[in-house]
Amino acid sequence: MDSRAILGQRLSAMSSELLSYEPATGAQLWRGAIGDVDAEVATARASWAAWAAQPLAYRIEALRRVANVVRARADAFADLIARETGKPLWEARTEVETVIAKVDISVTAYAERTPQRRLDSQMGGRMALRHKPHGVLAVLGPYNFPAHLPNGHIVPALLAGNAVVFKPSEKTPASGAFLVECFHAGGVPSGCIRLLIGGAAEGKALAAHDGIDGLLFTGSAHTGIALNRAFATRPEKILALEMGGNNPIVVWDSPDLHSAAVIIVQSAFTSAGQRCTAARRLIVDEKLYAPLMDEVTKLVSRIIVDEPHANPSPFMGPVIDNESADLLTESFLELMMRGGRPIRHLERPIANRPFLRPALIDTTEMNDRPDIELFGPILQVIRKSSFEDAITEANNTRYGLSASLLSQNPVLYDQFWANARAGIVNWNKPTNGASSAAPFGGIGWSGNHRPSAYYAADYCAYPVVSSEADQARASIGVGLRDA
Numbered sequence: 090m091d092s093r094a095i096l097g098q099r100l101s102a103m104s105s106e107l108l109s110y111e112p113a114t115g116a117q118l119w120r121g122a123i124g125d126v127d128a129e130v131a132t133a134r135a136s137w138a139a140w141a142a143q144p145l146a147y148r149i150e151a152l153r154r155v156a157n158v159v160r161a162r163a164d165a166f167a168d169l170i171a172r173e174t175g176k177p178l179w180e181a182r183t184e185v186e187t188v189i190a191k192v193d194i195s196v197t198a199y200a201e202r203t204p205q206r207r208l209d210s211q212m213g214g215r216m217a218l219r220h221k222p223h224g225v226l227a228v229l230g231p232y233n234f235p236a237h238l239p240n241g242h243i244v245p246a247l248l249a250g251n252a253v254v255f256k257p258s259e260k261t262p263a264s265g266a267f268l269v270e271c272f273h274a275g276g277v278p279s280g281c282i283r284l285l286i287g288g289a290a291e292g293k294a295l296a297a298h299d300g301i302d303g304l305l306f307t308g309s310a311h312t313g314i315a316l317n318r319a320f321a322t323r324p325e326k327i328l329a330l331e332m333g334g335n336n337p338i339v340v341w342d343s344p345d346l347h348s349a350a351v352i353i354v355q356s357a358f359t360s361a362g363q364r365c366t367a368a369r370r371l372i373v374d375e376k377l378y379a380p381l382m383d384e385v386t387k388l389v390s391r392i393i394v395d396e397p398h399a400n401p402s403p404f405m406g407p408v409i410d411n412e413s414a415d416l417l418t419e420s421f422l423e424l425m426m427r428g429g430r431p432i433r434h435l436e437r438p439i440a441n442r443p444f445l446r447p448a449l450i451d452t453t454e455m456n457d458r459p460d461i462e463l464f465g466p467i468l469q470v471i472r473k474s475s476f477e478d479a480i481t482e483a484n485n486t487r488y489g490l491s492a493s494l495l496s497q498n499p500v501l502y503d504q505f506w507a508n509a510r511a512g513i514v515n516w517n518k519p520t521n522g523a524s525s526a527a528p529f530g531g532i533g534w535s536g537n538h539r540p541s542a543y544y545a546a547d548y549c550a551y552p553v554v555s556s557e558a559d560q561a562r563a564s565i566g567v568g569l570r571d572a
Contacts, residue, residue: 107286109263112175112407112443113396119173119263124285129254130300133225136280137252141222148248149196155275156192159185166267170236171397173261175406175443176360178397187237187525188268194525194543195244202546203249214558220550222250223327224302227295231307232409233363235261236268238331241525242305243268245545247277254301256285256292258308260409303327305548307365307541310462310488310534317537329539329548331365333462334490334531336520337483338368339505340381341476342498349495350384353468356493356519358392358447361405362466365535366491366513366521369463372479375472382432382449382470389433389447407443408465414443417465421448424469428455435467460486476501484510490531491520512540 109119140148159166163185171181208216226246230239239255246253257265269284285291296304296316303326306316313332320328338356343349356368373381395403408414414437421435435448447466452458458469473479483492483505493515494505502516512531513523523529523542530540539548 107259107262107288109173109261110410111172112409113172115442119266121262121266121286123287124256124291126285126287126291126294126298127300129283129285130225130227130295130298132280133252133254133283134300136278137222137225137250140247140252140278140281141250143250145199145248148250151276152192152195152244152248155272155277156189158271158275159189162267162271163189166236166264166271169267170261170264171406173263174232174235174409175397177399177403177406179402180360181397184234184237188240191237191240191244191525195248195545198543199245199248199546202544203550203552208554210556214556217555217557219553219555220249221553222246222550224251225300226251226253226327226549227298227301227304228253228255229292229296229304229306229308230255230257230261230265232258232260233360233365235264238307239265240268241529241541241545242307242329242549243272243282245549246305247272247281249546249550251302251549252281252283254283254285254295256287256295259288262286301326303329303548305329305541307331309333309464313537314534327548327551328537329541329545330537331530331541332490332535333365333464333488334367334511334535335369335460335462335486335488336366336491336493336511337370337372337486338493338495338520339479339483340371340373340377340495341479341501342374342496343377344497346377346381346384349381350388352493352495352517352519353385354388354392354447356521357468358389358405358466359519359521361394361408361445362447362468363408363464364521365462366523368468368493368520370482371468371470372473372482373470374476374479375474378470378472385449386433389449392447394438394444394446405447405466408445409443411441411443413465414445417445417463417467420461420463421450421467423459424450424452424455424467427457427459428452429469430454432470458485460488462488476504480505480508484508487534488531489533490535491515491523493518493520512536 167181171178203220206218210216272282310332313330393403430451432449436446452469453472491513492509492511528540528544529542530536
């Protein structure tokens, strides 16, 4: 692979095309022309009013046709996602299933979250509550779920009557292009869902464009915070941020250590650790530390890391590109240099390919653990002697997306739930695998209090209250001179 492909996906030498490469093989997968931000926004703005004027039932039917198109193309879509992200084919298939299911979930959520209502009013009048779309919404998608996560913004936005300009991650443009083609094939007007191919420059230009009415973002906290600053002087535009997490999983009073180990591995290493809800810190009762680590390391040693279509099926594939693998390797070494004790080293079995074998590192004695999201298969282990200290450690982060407790003591769970600072708090379940039928979001550096998934309807339309009467009848009974 040439130097332009070191990051997996790069602008071509002439900066007029974007190239996409398969992480598992290095083979070129896709190429496409860089888009024109002004043109895409203008097209969307010219199209959204007619779409918004259609009855809700019309938009619902169009989006259900989109779901049917995705269903008919599911095998091809899953194959593409697997090749472009490196995730196992079985996992790519589950992602396509969530894309299909999102339409009906969003229809239900829209009816519940943005209903039309009649309200009590004075003097025989009436009050009405309805919702309006914002107009043109920009969607910036991530690479880890290149279809599911942007689709979680796009479907509710279109359902509410908005037009969308979608810029997929420069690391997964082919999956984004496939998704948009499904919307067009299903009958959503092409002007109402626009695809913007490009890199960071196009993303910044889209976010700053005067022609958008809001931005729906899923990605890193670093980028999300920069967007938050940029939008601080633009209160007229909606901004919804889904960011990452330095998520804790706590093991306390849990006699079934094998099941605990399974949940830990699922939490930390599914999707090669490239989930915003992945467990980054394992906080464990020091009395359980040795037997639990024995169970976890035995299970980790059995994990198959391979290319997406391998037989037998892998548990995880590579991370997204060589740059990410390099950064994760450097981060693991930094943890060691700052006092971390490796339990299992981060191994890279194939030179110049981004496959990584899961790593475990005890950072209990580290005085100043970095509060960062290591977006890959690295799990820090921290021993504690009291449950109160474990909760304090769980909250020892600027993030607040997901947290989980593994324990058979419901009293401990009540205490954990009440004190854990996170938008998702689970009991004897993994930190990841959130349902689209529930709100999804966090606090701190994990979001800006605009949860997505089931609550995406909240930021895709705004409430309008109307005081109404069939005729204009009014009088002023005080404060006037006689006629």
